[in-house]
Amino acid sequence: MEFKVQLGPQHPALHEPISIRMTLDGEVIRDADLRLGYNHRGVEKLAESRSFIQNLYLTERICGICSFSHQTCYTQGVEKLMELVPARRGLYIRTLVCELERVHSHLLWLGVAGQEAGFESFFMYTWRDREVVMDILDWISGNRVHYSMNTFGGVRRDIDEMQRKKILDTLDLLKQRTDYYLNLAASEPTFVGRLAGVGKLSRQQAIDLCAVGPTLRASGVPMDVRKDDPYAVYDEIPFEVSTADSCDVLGRAVVRVKELIQSYRIIEFLLKNLPEGPFKVKAPRKVKPNEVYSRYEAPRGENVHYIKSNGSDKPERLKVRAPTLANYPATIAMLKNGFIADIPLIFAAIDPCICCAERLVQLDDGRGRGRVLRFSELRAMANERAKKIDYTKREIAWPF
Amino acid sequence: MSLRIAPFLPELLRSLFKKPVTVRYPFEKTPVPAGFRGNVVFDPAKCIGCNICVGDCPAEAIEIIRVSETEKKFKMILHNDRCIHCAQCVDSCPTKTYRMDGEFEIAVLNRRQLKIEYK
Amino acid sequence: MAILKPILYLLVYPGLLFLLVYSTFVEWVDRKLYARMQNRFGPLHTGRAGILQPVADIIKLFAKEDIVPERADKRMFSALPVFAMAIVCTAALYLPVWHYQAAPSPISFPGDLIVVVYLLSLPTLIFFLAGWHSTNFFSEIGGVRVLTMLFGYEIPLLLALLSPAVLAGSWRLVEIAVFYQNHPLLMLANLLGFLIAVICLQAKLERVPFDIPHAETEIVGGQFTEYSGRKLAFFRLLGDVEMVVGAGLIAAVFLGGFPGGLLPGLAWFVVKTLFIVFLLAALRAATSRIRIDQMIAFSWRWLAPLAVLQLFIAIIIKGSAS
Structure with missing residues (x-):
């Protein structure tokens, strides 16, 4: 028996609103579709009315987990527009925070994967140890979530000798715990049974559907902006791009754990080779008319900001393409022919940040007649429509 | 790596006899770091009224008002309900009028109570 | 006096009162153990x-709003929780x-082992009905999964419970318990069955x-x-x-029952x-949820054959003893 169901926008597996529409055949998904737009915040439009400095903090608030990714992506773009060469020490500290953020994001993801698979202890333990990274970030930047470390021409805070030593010390603990989780996740039969072979995405499919980040690398494509198009000081740092060939959720978990280990190496290198000198240079307030396309390897994949300036102190256009948006087509392909039980895992495996990837589509009727609807009108329309549905009937019409 | 039966169990049983790591927050508090960005604190004596902070504040939470016509004296109204605690004002100010304190329990039921006036 | 004892038996111990109080205590123990294994506190503030x-x-x-869906079968929907509770009690x-030993409980009879197993499998059926009568997509899927799972664990459980009974030569819970109190070493013969039964x-x-x-x-x-x-609330309490x-x-x-009359028996x-x-909590903490097909495969590939093996062991020991 085939039937159609909608998962979300409110669902315990989804931490943010999105709706997955599926055609089910028993427990097997035959067809899937995603709908966005439940949490659109108009960040891009807002950015056009703010100065470049104000937008630093706006872009940071696009996402909570990868706040530094968006801010750095934006900062690097504006620095290119300003033709500004940032201070070297500042770049090292910036890269350090990038990697610390990657560590906390990947540990968070491991916990989420555990939670979605019903492995609550794993979730509790990974998040307990994630607190170590959060404390480091809290300590060097001043806050736990929004670090606000970037400014044009470098970073806003320096790292002193004591902080350097303390981070190096705590890295050992993190390394040890990560090794433990790698062993644990790969040897607990119930957990491996849930992850292995789930959400297959072949190498060709991954390339065709433009997947990014760990989703792409788990399908055996060694693509990483840090290697392909190095920004900050990544061209000086020795590290490897982690890949896996299993093309499933287990592969994505393995890629992330491997990346954690690489990140520890990078952090160690950065702290041992931290150059002396100023950590920021003075930046101009106005920007020449130009446009720039900035790429950044966020923990979730390639993050892209397009910035256009018109000579004033405000950007004319800021376009954000968060990694989650690029992974949606691949997610739909992964969901097809999977089980209902695997939806949360497959969906979580791309590490979705739904708010980052919100889009609003404006339909033009071709005759240039637009109509602006007030929120109250929209609500009235929705209520009218809801009244027409007869909930007492067993097989209700698809109301959406 | 091969599958094992209950590889997590030793760690779990060890934790059973360890002290939990949870911080019982409202009863015991962990100290905030030195560079914590809490509330904005304004020093009216240092302000020269250049209004750079007003322009740079991403949340438009700062208002600088000239107190007297003759003297260079200013008061600041901080709309702490809008403040996002980014500390850009601290960076922007040429005379170091601003600093951030370590306060973080600033939630109130009425947002009007968050308006702070520095004279 | 002759009437008082059954009434006490029904309402106080081991009946309703004791059962409800003890089950909330057991839930607290379970939550506390689970939390401590995860290196956190668990419940802290209500009571000691x-x-x-x-x-x-x-x-x-109990204080929350009670909503019955418009499309649901209202009578069944409301009756099922109470019904399930009554069965388990x-x-x-x-x-x-x-x-x-001389005076077993008033309602005990030869073969009550089977009755208890039967009564314990009825709530599963009620869960299915509860899901089905909610007429919600998620409820229906849940209800179907309940039934599917029943076919997985019910037979290994019955087989595992049978082998100690075979060894003791009785289907009566009191007699099985007394048998193992008299022959404690024979309990070891049922170790495998004990683990299967716990799972x-x-x-x-x-x-x-x-x-x-x-x-x-x-x-x-x-x-x-x-x-x-x-x-x-009824369903939650039912779980406890x-x-x-x-x-x-x-x-x-498996563990020789509760000898020694009222108070030592209670202890x-x-x-x-x-x-x-404790074993259940450790199992809960150490594993991740499996899929329904994996669960069925696990119970028929491992649990059922091992339970049969356990039964054979019991029969062989029984044969060699007599």
Whole structure:
């Protein structure tokens, strides 16, 4: 028996609103579709009315987990527009925070994967140890979530000798715990049974559907902006791009754990080779008319900001393409022919940040007649429509 | 790596006899770091009224008002309900009028109570 | 006096009052153990060390709004929680807690082992009906999963419970318990069956790794999605009571029951059931939820053959002893 169901926008597996529409055949998904737009915040439009400095903090608030990714992506773009060469020490500290953020994001993801698979202890333990990274970030930047470390021409805070030593010390603990989780996740039969072979995405499919980040690398494509198009000081740092060939959720978990280990190496290198000198240079307030396309390897994949300036102190256009948006087509392909039980895992495996990837589509009727609807009108329309549905009937019409 | 039966169990049983790591927050508090960005604190004596902070504040939470016509004296109204605690004002100010304190329990039921006036 | 004892038996011990109080205590122990294994505190503030937290949860649920979906079969929807509760409480009466060797409990009879197993499998059916009558997509999926899982664990559980009975030569819980009190070494022969029974009990209670029917991240609340307020409170309490009865059944069959009359029997009951609850909590903490197909495969590939093996061991020992 085939039937159609909608998962979300409110669902315990989804931490943010999105709706997955599926055609089910028993427990097997035959067809899937995603709908966005439940949490659109108009960040891009807002950015056009703010100065470049104000937008630093706006872009940071696009996402909570990868706040530094968006801010750095934006900062690097504006620095290119300003033709500004940032201070070297500042770049090292910036890269350090990038990697610390990657560590906390990947540990968070491991916990989420555990939670979605019903492995609550794993979730509790990974998040307990994630607190170590959060404390480091809290300590060097001043806050736990929004670090606000970037400014044009470098970073806003320096790292002193004591902080350097303390981070190096705590890295050992993190390394040890990560090794433990790698062993644990790969040897607990119930957990491996849930992850292995789930959400297959072949190498060709991954390339065709433009997947990014760990989703792409788990399908055996060694693509990483840090290697392909190095920004900050990544061209000086020795590290490897982690890949896996299993093309499933287990592969994505393995890629992330491997990346954690690489990140520890990078952090160690950065702290041992931290150059002396100023950590920021003075930046101009106005920007020449130009446009720039900035790429950044966020923990979730390639993050892209397009910035256009018109000579004033405000950007004319800021376009954000968060990694989650690029992974949606691949997610739909992964969901097809999977089980209902695997939806949360497959969906979580791309590490979705739904708010980052919100889009609003404006339909033009071709005759240039637009109509602006007030929120109250929209609500009235929705209520009218809801009244027409007869909930007492067993097989209700698809109301959406 | 091969599958094992209950590889997590030793760690779990060890934790059973360890002290939990949870911080019982409202009863015991962990100290905030030195560079914590809490509330904005304004020093009216240092302000020269250049209004750079007003322009740079991403949340438009700062208002600088000239107190007297003759003297260079200013008061600041901080709309702490809008403040996002980014500390850009601290960076922007040429005379170091601003600093951030370590306060973080600033939630109130009425947002009007968050308006702070520095004279 | 002759009337008083059955009334006490029904209402106080081991009947309703004891069962409800003890089941909330067991839930607290389970939560506390689970939390401590995860290096956190668990309930803390209600009562001493949070011991009243399960009671507070139930009271809170009773105070909440009780919604019956418009499309649901209202009579069935409301009757099912009470019905399930009554069945499990009835099963508890058969546990040999208040027994002297000479005067077993008033309702005990030869073959009550089968009755308890039967009564314990009825709530599963009621869960299915609850899911089906909610007419919610998630409830229906949950209900179907409940039934699918039943076919996985029910037969290994029955086989595992049979082998000690075969060895003891009786189907009566009191006699099985007395047999193992007299021959404690023979308990070791049933070790395999004991482990199988504990795993099957975990599946019956629908706890991790077998919480497939109400897997929160997949199908919201499973068969309980539409339940709220009082009715949900009943189902929650039912889970706790079922845990007590299940643990008591396993303790009576495998661990030699609860000898020594009223008070020592009570002490034994608490010790032995808490031991089983500890095993259940450890199993819950150490594993991840599995898929329904994996669960069925696991129970037929491993649990059922091992249970048959256990039965053979019991028969061989029985044969060589006589």
